[in-house]
Amino acid sequence: MNEFDLIGRYFARPARTALLGVGDDCALLPSPPPGEVLAVSVDMLVEGRHFFAGSDPRALGHKTLAVNLSDLAAMGASPAWFTLALALPGADAAWLAAFSGGLFALADTAGIELVGGDTTRGPLTMSVQVAGHVPAGGALRRDGARAGDDVWVSGHLGAAAMAVQHRAGGIVLTDEMLAVCAARLDWPEPRLALGLSLRAHATAALDVSDGLVGDLAHICEQSNLGADVDWLSVPVDPVLQTLPEAARQRAALSGGDDYELCFTAAPSARSAIDALSDELGLPLTRVGIMRPGKDVTVRDAAGHPLDTRQGGFDHFSPS
């Protein structure tokens, strides 16, 4: 058995919904249900850029799929299938078992099927492409926000960014804080159920991967609006409560890696969204309002704008 066969062993599973799965030139997939269209997204994670060398392979398997499922959630799409392209420095059985274990555990939870892949030798790099189904005309796009809409955020923000800073050596967290922050960074939970429910309420949505301010700016840009955010309303992760306010602001507003959803909705949807929060057991918090203009302004308790020029996490910035 050569190393290629070895790798195939960890990823080959019988086709479930696919008409033809892994092992031919192409996989064959059934069309979306009548009235629905295909939503697709792709991400690439590179060692040393998106995760540290020596990261737990089980968590990597989870995260490489989770960040893509998060894009489906942000679109209001239901997961259907995905492909995996993987470059590995070598074929390590224990690493592959753990990586594929983390990947498939999440795939099974989310109800999504691996239908094709490519493995090669190279610097550790994972690229997943996901596809989901969404009613034609019912997707949660970035360009649908209206002036006067509320801006909402799911869950809590900032913990993942603190784990990044700790691992990069910029700060030292207590063991208790690190455990919570690292779990948020390494095991993000795609908000799939929320995305499906928001089809009925949200006017625009995206996932917070690069920081709330930078990501909300994408909704502003594509909806030709501006946004005012109230800093005191932002759901900063409780684990950060002992940190200085500047650190909390930086982590929660421009830290990245949260994979929560940010969405806009008409004020008339407030009670329905509050009820949805209870139903899902997931905090949904109003943090601001869409208004005419451009750009995102975050105001402190006194109503003064915060300096958020550092913006989101730019993969090509000299960080």
Place this chain on the structure above:
Amino acid sequence: MNEFDLIGRYFARPARTALLGVGDDCALLPSPPPGEVLAVSVDMLVEGRHFFAGSDPRALGHKTLAVNLSDLAAMGASPAWFTLALALPGADAAWLAAFSGGLFALADTAGIELVGGDTTRGPLTMSVQVAGHVPAGGALRRDGARAGDDVWVSGHLGAAAMAVQHRAGGIVLTDEMLAVCAARLDWPEPRLALGLSLRAHATAALDVSDGLVGDLAHICEQSNLGADVDWLSVPVDPVLQTLPEAARQRAALSGGDDYELCFTAAPSARSAIDALSDELGLPLTRVGIMRPGKDVTVRDAAGHPLDTRQGGFDHFSPS
């Protein structure tokens, strides 16, 4: 303008068939036409493994899409859309212009649309996922060959592998030979029109990316058959005619990177396939026959089996 914007500028184009193109969490795609299903494939190309450092970026843009279109061709699918994940050591405008130029020139020729992507800093790595449409039940799978079917190959084999050997320093080709061989390696031409036409004739097909013997072995394995190949019938590229026979055998039988189609068809289809060859202006050559058994046997002029144990190109072999 930050580097991210710069990169987006080279890949952003108005959506054509996509309902929503680059720039949201997901692209939205129409379903395949009624009666057709989706065929998808993914490949990853890594610098130093699949191409040499310093390769012409225009050729790289072409090739990263071409190798995926070749998978659609091998399935008998018509190209529909693709995504691109790209890791780059830096944002170099000239490199990006050339790379995207090569990519889109082929995309326009093939009638396929870029609908999503991801760019990040990292060791130069490209991953394309293509999707095409094929009639339900009409795809060219690997498991459909029958005993007594002819084995066919399109075009000529072996030239690309000689260019690899030259660049790796293993051999020295004349300038004239290198020009021909390098063109085959760097600018492979996906056999899309052939794939579509073969829906009517072929019982099984795949593209020759890892060498004829290794790839035909996949058809054998999945069709539960063996194959006999007649070495003298194999369409070795004419540019190799002055090389020793052992070198020609190695290049044409297990060299890889040809991106021609290997397919099987009933003997009753011979005249139709010959006519197709004339129509496409592309050699289609009978090289052997499917038979009960396992494995691929290549016989020389005297009927003696050649040693082809070196097999295909294994990305994890210590080559």
